[in-house]
Structures are given as C-alpha cells and as structure tokens.
Amino acid sequence: xxxxxxxxxxxxxxxxxxxxxxxxxxxxxxxxxxxxxxxxxxxxxxxxxxxxxxxxxxxxxxxxxxxxxxxxxxxxxxxxxxxxxxxxxxxxxxxxxxxxxxxxxxxxxxxxxxxxxxxxxxxxxxxxxxxxxxxxxxxxxxxxxxxxxxxxxxxxxxxxxxxxxxxxxxxxxxxxxxxxxxxxxxxxxxxxxxxxxxxxxxxxxxxxxxxxxxxxxxxxxxxxxxxxxxxxxxxxxxxxxxxxxxxxxxxxxxxxxxxxxxxxxxxxxxxxxxxxxxxxxxxxxxxxxxxxxxxxxxxxxxxxxxxxxxxxxxxxxxxxxxxxxxxxxxxxxxxxxxxxxxxxxxxxxxxxxxxxxxxxxxxxxxxxxxxxxxxxxxxxxxxxxxxxxxxxxxxxxxxxxxxxxxxxxxxxxxxxxxxxxxxx
Amino acid sequence: xxxxxxxxxxxxxxxxxxxxxxxxxxxxxxxxxxxxxxxxxxxxxxxxxxxxxxxxxxxxxxxxxxxxxxxxxxxxxxxxxxxxxxxxxxxxxxxxxxxxxxxxxxxxxxxxxxxxxxxxxxxxxxxxxxxxxxxxxxxxxxxxxxxxxxxxxxxxxxxxxxxxxxxxxxxxxxxxxxxxxxxxxxxxxxxxxxxxxxxxxxxxxxxxxxxxxxxxxxxxxxxxxxxxxxxxxxxxxxxxxxxxxxxxxxxxxxxxxxxxxxxxxxxxxxxxxxxxxxxxxxxxxxxxxxxxxxxxxxxxxxxxxxxxxxxxxxxxxxxxxxxxxxxxxxxxxxxxxxxxxxxxxxxxxxxxxxxxxxxxxxxxxxxxxxxxxxxxxxxxxxxxxxxxxxxxxxxxxxxxxxxxxxxxxxxxxxxxxxxxxxxxxxxxxxxxxxxxxxxxxxxxxxxxxxxxxxxxxxxxxxx
Numbered sequence: 001x002x003x004x005x006x007x008x009x010x011x012x013x014x015x016x017x018x019x020x021x022x023x024x025x026x027x028x029x030x031x032x033x034x035x036x037x038x039x040x041x042x043x044x045x046x047x048x049x050x051x052x053x054x055x056x057x058x059x060x061x062x063x064x065x066x067x068x069x070x071x072x073x074x075x076x077x078x079x080x081x082x083x084x085x086x087x088x089x090x091x092x093x094x095x096x097x098x099x100x101x102x103x104x105x106x107x108x109x110x111x112x113x114x115x116x117x118x119x120x121x122x123x124x125x126x127x128x129x130x131x132x133x134x135x136x137x138x139x140x141x142x143x144x145x146x147x148x149x150x151x152x153x154x155x156x157x158x159x160x161x162x163x164x165x166x167x168x169x170x171x172x173x174x175x176x177x178x179x180x181x182x183x184x185x186x187x188x189x190x191x192x193x194x195x196x197x198x199x200x201x202x203x204x205x206x207x208x209x210x211x212x213x214x215x216x217x218x219x220x221x222x223x224x225x226x227x228x229x230x231x232x233x234x235x236x237x238x239x240x241x242x243x244x245x246x247x248x249x250x251x252x253x254x255x256x257x258x259x260x261x262x263x264x265x266x267x268x269x270x271x272x273x274x275x276x277x278x279x280x281x282x283x284x285x286x287x288x289x290x291x292x293x294x295x296x297x298x299x300x301x302x303x304x305x306x307x308x309x310x311x312x313x314x315x316x317x318x319x320x321x322x323x324x325x326x327x328x329x330x331x332x333x334x335x336x337x338x339x340x341x342x343x344x345x346x347x348x349x350x351x352x353x354x355x356x357x358x359x360x361x362x363x364x365x366x367x368x369x370x371x372x373x374x375x376x377x378x379x380x381x382x383x384x385x386x387x388x389x390x391x392x393x394x395x396x397x398x399x400x401x402x403x404x405x406x407x408x409x410x411x412x413x414x415x416x417x418x419x420x421x422x423x424x
Numbered sequence: 425x426x427x428x429x430x431x432x433x434x435x436x437x438x439x440x441x442x443x444x445x446x447x448x449x450x451x452x453x454x455x456x457x458x459x460x461x462x463x464x465x466x467x468x469x470x471x472x473x474x475x476x477x478x479x480x481x482x483x484x485x486x487x488x489x490x491x492x493x494x495x496x497x498x499x500x501x502x503x504x505x506x507x508x509x510x511x512x513x514x515x516x517x518x519x520x521x522x523x524x525x526x527x528x529x530x531x532x533x534x535x536x537x538x539x540x541x542x543x544x545x546x547x548x549x550x551x552x553x554x555x556x557x558x559x560x561x562x563x564x565x566x567x568x569x570x571x572x573x574x575x576x577x578x579x580x581x582x583x584x585x586x587x588x589x590x591x592x593x594x595x596x597x598x599x600x601x602x603x604x605x606x607x608x609x610x611x612x613x614x615x616x617x618x619x620x621x622x623x624x625x626x627x628x629x630x631x632x633x634x635x636x637x638x639x640x641x642x643x644x645x646x647x648x649x650x651x652x653x654x655x656x657x658x659x660x661x662x663x664x665x666x667x668x669x670x671x672x673x674x675x676x677x678x679x680x681x682x683x684x685x686x687x688x689x690x691x692x693x694x695x696x697x698x699x700x701x702x703x704x705x706x707x708x709x710x711x712x713x714x715x716x717x718x719x720x721x722x723x724x725x726x727x728x729x730x731x732x733x734x735x736x737x738x739x740x741x742x743x744x745x746x747x748x749x750x751x752x753x754x755x756x757x758x759x760x761x762x763x764x765x766x767x768x769x770x771x772x773x774x775x776x777x778x779x780x781x782x783x784x785x786x787x788x789x790x791x792x793x794x795x796x797x798x799x800x801x802x803x804x805x806x807x808x809x810x811x812x813x814x815x816x817x818x819x820x821x822x823x824x825x826x827x828x829x830x831x832x833x834x835x836x837x838x839x840x841x842x843x844x845x846x847x848x849x850x851x852x853x854x855x856x857x858x859x860x861x862x863x864x865x866x867x868x869x870x871x872x873x874x875x876x877x878x879x880x881x882x883x884x885x886x887x
Contacts, residue, residue, distance in 0.1 A: 097753030098625060128751060296782050299538040300569055305881045329747070335849035386792035386849050389800050406750065406760050410801060413729055413766070
C-alpha cells in the first residue's frame with residue numbers, strides 16, 4: 001500500500017482509533033521477526049522489539065509479545081535506533097531567503113556569546129520537522145549559526161513534541177565556535193592569530209574566575225576586553241569537561257591550532273566540518289576528538305584544499321568517532337561515507353550510539369536497549385541505500401504519522417482533473 | 425575523428441524534432457554568427473568493446489548482458505550479440521552497468537569556480553536587469569577543479585548558464601567535459617546557444633533594492649516584454665537587410681544585447697528560464713507565445729508538478745532538483761520530492777539538474793532520491809526510463825539530443841561504466857568515455873586530470 005492510499009484511509013476515519021492511541025505514545029507495540037541493529041555493528045537476527053509507555057521494554061531474539069500489543073511484522077525489514085543528526089538548525093528556520101522573521105539560529109548581540117541558547121526558539125510546528133523525521137531522524141542537535149568568538153550553546157531535541165520544553169532531551173550540551181577562515185573574519189579580528197589570542201584569553205578568564213571563586217569580589221580586577229559573566233557561566237562546563245567545544249574548522253593548520261587549545265585547557269572537543277581532518281586522524285584519535293563530517297565535501301577552498309570524500313573513512317578507520325549532519329539527507333550522507341571507505345558499523349554508530357555518547361544523551365537514546373526511549377525506525381532495507389524507505393518511525397513510542405506539508409501538497413496535486421474542470 | 429559536416433546535419437534534425445525550433449547550425453553558418461566557434465577535438469580513442477554489462481540506453485531500453493562497441497569515437501553497435509573486432513580493447517562489464525554520459529542542463533562550473541572566493545564570482549552580471557549581451561563562456565575558467573570532480577561523477581556534457589539575478593542573464597554555453605586550456609576547446613561543437621532568463625524573487629530583489637525596475641513581479645513581466653519588443657524591431661531591421669541582399673555598405677548597427685534576443689526569435693538560441701512557481705511558468709509561456717519564441721526548459725521548476733499538463737502540451741522541459749529542495753525561500757516553499765516523477769508521469773520532459781558543483785558529482789544519486797519518493801507514493805518508474813532525466817532529456821533541452829544522450833548506433837560514444845546500479849549510493853563511475861576516449865578510469869593512480877589550480881597542493885588526493 002502506498003503512502004498515498006494509507007493517508008486516504010486515515011482521512012476516511014478508519015484509522016482514527018489507532019491514531020488517537022498512538023498520539024500519546026502509550027500504545028504497546030511489538031515489532032517481530034525483524035533484523036535488529038542494536039547500534040552500529042551489533043545485529044540480532046529475527047528478533048522482537050517491544051515498546052510500552054514510550055520506552056523499550058524488550059529487545060532480543062527471545063522476547064515474548066505482550067498480550068494486547070499492536071504487532072508489526074518486521075519480516076525482511078531492519079530496525080535501527082532513531083537516527084541522531086549531530087548538527088542542525090532544526091526548528092530555527094522556516095524559510096531561508098527574504099524571511100528573516102522566521103530565522104532564529106543567530107544573534108546580532110555580541111555580548112550574548114556562548115550564553116546564546118537558540119534551542120529555546122525552536123518552533124515545534126516548523127514544517128521541516130515532519131519531513132525530516134519521516135526519514136528516520138528522531139533527535140537533532142540544534143546549534144547556533146555564526147557569531148563573533150563563541151557562536152552560542154547547543155542542545156539536543158526530540159523530533160516530536162508540542163512544546164519546546166517537551167522536545168528538549170538535553171540543553172546546554174555543547175558550546176560552539178568557529179576557527180580558520182570563518183572564525184577569523186572581520187568579526188574575529190581579521191587574522192587567525194587574533195582569533196587564537198582571543199580564544200585563549202577567554203578560556204583563561206573562565207579558568208581564573210573558577211579558581212578565584214572564593215576571592216573577595218571587590219578585588220576582582222578584570223582584564224580589559226574580558227568576556228562577561230554570562231559567557232563565563234556558559235563556558236564553565238567546558239573547562240570542567242562536562243560538555244564539548246564544537247569547533248567549525250577545516251584547514252590542517254587550523255585544526256592544529258584547535259588541538260593546541262584543546263590540550264592547553266583539557267577540553268572535550270568536536271570538530272564540525274574538518275575538511276582536512278583526515279590528515280590529522282591519529283592526533284584527533286589520541287586527543288579523543290570526534291568529527292562531524294560532510295561526506296560530500298571534496299571541492300577545494302583555501303580553508304580546505306585537501307578536502308576529500310575519503311575523509312570520513314580515513315578518520316573512522318583510525319578510530320576517530322565520526323558523526324553526521326544532514327536533516328532529510330542524513331542517511332544519504334552516511335551512505336556516501338560508506339561508499340568512500342567507512343565501515344557500515346562505524347557509519348551506523350555515527351548516526352546512533354557514538355553520537356549519543358558525544359552529546360551526553362546515551363542513557364536516553366542512541367541504541368535499541370531496554371529502558372531507553374522508544375525511538376525506533378523500521379526500514380524497508382539497507383538504511384544507507386537511496387531506494388530504502390523508513391516505513392515506521394517511532395519517537396518515544398509514538399508512531400509518527402505519514403503527514404507533512406510535502407504529503408499534503410502531493411495529495412492535492414496527485415490528480416489534476418479537478419483543475420481541468422474549471423477550465424485551467 | 426569526427427566529421428563535423430555529418431554532425432551538423434544530425435543536429436538539424438534534433439532541433440526540429442524536439443521543440444520545433446528552426447534549424448540550428450554552427451559558427452559562421454548562423455544568421456547571427458558565433459564569432460567564437462568550438463575548437464574542440466576528441467581525444468584519441470581505441471576501438472573498445474564493453475561486454476556483458478547491464479545497459480540503460482537512455483532512450484527507454486534496458487539490455488541485460490549487453491555490449492557496446494566504440495569505434496572511431498562513435499557507438500558502432502549495441503546489443504546482446506556484439507562481437508569484438510580484431511584488436512579491440514575488451515572491457516569485461518560483469519556486474520557493471522553502462523549508461524550514456526551524464527549531462528547537466530544547469531551548471532555554473534567555471535563561472536563560480538573553486539576555490540569560491542570573491543574573485544571567482546563570474547556568473548551574475550548584476551548591473552542591469554537586461555544583460556542579454558554577456559556570454560557565460562567569457563567567464564568560464566577551464567581550470568576550475570570542479571570539472572574534474574564532475575567527470576568522476578560521470579558528467580560528459582554540461583550547460584553553463586549565467587545566474588538568475590537578471591531578467592535576461594546572458595548567453596549560456598554547452599561544453600564537453602574535457603581538460604582544455606581554453607573554453608573554446610570545451611565548447612560542444614554545433615550546440616545551440618542558450619539565453620538565461622529568470623522569473624520571480626531574484627531579479628525583483630536585486631533591482632528593487634536599488635530602487636530600480638523590476639521591484640515587483642509586475643516589473644519583471646514588463647521587463648521581459650519590453651526586451652522582446654526591442655528585439656522584434658531589431659530583427660525586423662536585420663531581416664530587411666538580409667532580404668535586400670546583405671550589402672556590406674548598409675549593414676545595420678550591431679547591438680549585442682538585442683542580437684542575443686533576436687537570435688532567440690530566429691531559433692538559434694534556446695531559452696532556459698529559471699522559474700520556481702507554476703503560475704509564473706504559465707505567465708512565461710504566455711509571453712513566449714506573445715512574441716513567438718519557445719522555451720526549451722524551465723529551471724529549478726519546483727512547482728512544475730502543479731502545471732505539468734501545460735508543460736507537456738507545450739513540450740517544455742523542466743530541469744529540477746531530485747530532492748525537491750523544499751522551503752529555502754518562499755517560491756520554493758511548495759517543492760516536493762515527487763516533482764520529477766509527476767512531471768515524468770504526465771509525459772512531460774523531466775530533467776534532474778544540479779545548479780551546484782557538489783550535486784553535479786552525483787546526479788544519478790539525486791535521481792535515485794526522486795525515484796524513491798515516487799515509489800513511496802506508488803508511482804513506479806523503471807530505471808531505464810529514469811536514466812533519461814540525466815541523459816537524453818537534458819541533451820534534447822540543450823539541442824544536442826541527436827548527438828549525445830543515448831546509446832544508439834552513430835551517436836558520440838559518451839559513456840559511463842558504473843561499478844553497479846547507478847541509482848545506488850555505493851556505485852561509482854569506473855570508466856567515463858567522451859567521444860570514445862577514456863577520460864576517467866577510477867583505477868588509475870591519479871584518475872582525475874585537474875586543471876592547473878590543484879598543482880602543488882599538499883592536500884591533493886584526487887577524489
């Protein structure tokens with residue numbers, strides 16, 4: 001049955017009861033006879049997944065089907081954890097061009113810096129969200145875009161929920177900055193060297209503040225140009241190693257500059273982009289730095305002349321955690337990485353558990369294990385392959401309806417005959 | 425070596441079949457001559473038999489266990505019982521798929537070259553809403569590394585169009601994707617010229633911000649029509665001169681802008697019209713009818729599905745993104761992934777284009793995205809039909825459909841041998857042939873022959 005006919009059935013009211021029960025995520029659901037990908041590289045053949053009250057209550061080969069459960073036959077299908085998009089502005093922008101009133105990912109207020117927290121501006125009714133989640137993305141890291149020195153803070157949202165507060169899985173999960181060409185532009189001081197000084201100074205300010213916390217506040221003589229209290233508070237978790245600094249950086253020498261910062265302050269670090277990261281794979285591995293790759297990036301820029309589609313594979317094969325971003329194209333991005341040398345297991349993990357670990361949400365999501373949120377995707381076949389459909393998407397145990405602005409447009413224009421009757 | 429004279433005849437037929445445009449001829453034979461004709465010569469080729477492969481011919485056929493014979497740069501035979509002539513190179517195609525060379529109807533390679541810094545911005549002459557006088561080929565940098573990457577994605581021909589900031593953006597040029605020191609060395613011999621036009625948000629934004637016309641969609645409409653009125657008058661003057669015997673002493677004064685527009689009116693230049701919304705496409709069809717020209721293809725055409733019956737009835741192609749590209753601006757807000765499939769199903773000419781140095785490297789995969797979306801909605805389109813979106817259909821829109829775009833005896837041997845199903849994310853182009861010459865071999869140590877820019881770059885890896 002095609003999506004079109006399924007939607008027609010739903011509209012006619014036949015599925016009304018099921019939809020009501022599903023809406024709350026309270027339905028007990030069992031997926032049987034399915035190939036379970038617990039995480040990247042860990043597979044259970046012919047298994048059963050049980051979801052109850054929004055949680056995974058059974059995952060394995062010998063799991064009984066609870067009485068009263070809705071049973072979905074997964075014969076010939078694959079089940080994976082709901083996928084995690086590791087960098088997005090999901091929910092922060094409806095229309096890019098000529099509609100700044102719909103855009104909330106960046107701020108013009110430089111004083112906010114690291115404390116700028118755009119996740120609170122996510123619009124749960126943004127029309128892109130249903131299209132993205134119907135491609136298997138159940139969690140998205142929402143990060144800020146642009147900004148001098150520190151871009152702001154990011155967090156992780158669930159791709160389902162009526163209010164932002166319902167959607168947030170983890171707030172303040174990372175702080176963002178840009179180095180290299182992007183970070184050292186006019187706002188960054190016009191030179192990579194200026195940017196380097198400012199980043200070192202800022203982190204030193206935080207460190208000083210943390211060490212002097214017991215000192216008399218009246219004696220506090222702040223360095224001229226020091227970052228403000230808001231920034232210091234937002235940056236403290238970085239220096240405590242609680243959250244990573246996400247650095248947009250591409251050129252090898254800039255990656256080395258970032259690693260210098262990482263080592264000096266003992267930071268957890270994630271590289272975003274990293275066009276030439278493959279050339280520093282062993283160093284990144286040793287420093288425990290993960291990389292959010294763009295598997296299509298192979299065109300030279302002066303910020304990354306050595307860009308190559310083999311980046312993801314070289315990094316992953318050296319032991320670096322490689323993560324992905326891409327919204328509706330997330331599985332395509334991972335598939336391209338596999339097509340260019342990354343193992344399927346590593347790519348699968350980069351969409352699930354490895355990402356959850358980097359973002360500090362692995363207790364909640366990222367693998368198909370009992371007790372975790374019931375974020376599950378049932379695929380018609382190999383999830384990396386372009387012909388594969390996400391047939392069922394569950395978020396917190398709720399089956400996501402096959403409905404989006406896309407689907408509504410398609411339905412309206414599936415048949416043009418009604419337009420012909422009004423004389424075109 | 426190719427015989428130019430033969431090819432010219434072939435092209436005449438192509439143009440007539442597709443949109444009923446008048447004869448298109450090369451260089452000095454045009455009524456408005458091209459002063460910069462192609463100097464392209466095919467690279468050396470060998471008699472080659474690719475055998476035992478799955479062949480998608482581009483014109484709707486699939487041949488399992490098929491063979492293609494390349495001889496003298498042309499396709500000499502195709503089928504299941506083709507024998508290798510003595511001395512032929514034999515390529516075992518077991519497990520491999522063969523398609524025509526991939527063709528992109530909408531690229532800015534060379535005009536917006538890598539590395540993408542300000543001095544490489546040569547695709548939009550944003551100084552007047554009508555810049556029909558500018559030619560994309562004068563801004564094509566043959567050393568753009570993007571050409572090499574596109575070749576690795578199977579691209580054998582591509583049309584470089586000016587950008588969409590102006591109502592009349594300028595002339596586009598069709599290229600063969602070969603290394604060359606000059607753009608003339610890449611120019612597709614005999615290909616019609618293109619004129620880029622643009623609907624919608626871009627022109628009215630660019631000039632509205634300068635308090636100039638067009639500042640609204642109304643201004644856009646008036647701008648096109650004023651341009652065509654002037655062109656009609658210009659053509660009348662030249663027609664009178666031709667009719668009077670073309671006496672050199674009385675040659676009318678040339679005007680580059682009007683010459684481009686007039687060359688459209690006599691069918692020597694094809695309209696490639698950036699247009700997102702269905703209602704605006706119909707406005708453009710109406711304007712074309714008012715002034716007696718035809719539109720070869722709408723570009724981006726995110727709402728082509730809404731007016732696919734008009735597009736079919738008017739034999740206008742739609743060059744679309746495989747993924748629909750929903751919502752990046754309001755005029756793209758109704759973009760759907762099923763756009764390509766719905767246009768195809770309606771019997772209109774569907775094309776998957778790139779408009780991007782990234783997507784041009786995988787038009788096959790972007791077509792697969794469109795195929796998957798269609799299948800999810802119960803629209804079954806066989807791969808042997810879908811491959812036309814990136815082969816024969818763009819070739820026809822560019823006016824080179826009798827020379828390239830399908831695997832037929834007598835056509836140029838522009839071919840891609842894929843490691844597997846070209847609609848799979850895992851498949852790569854293994855061999856790319858242009859006019860029978862092996863231009864890319866994935867197994868070679870340095871498979872991509874880049875232009876000069878990449879020389880001496882430590883990061884160079886060639887993939």
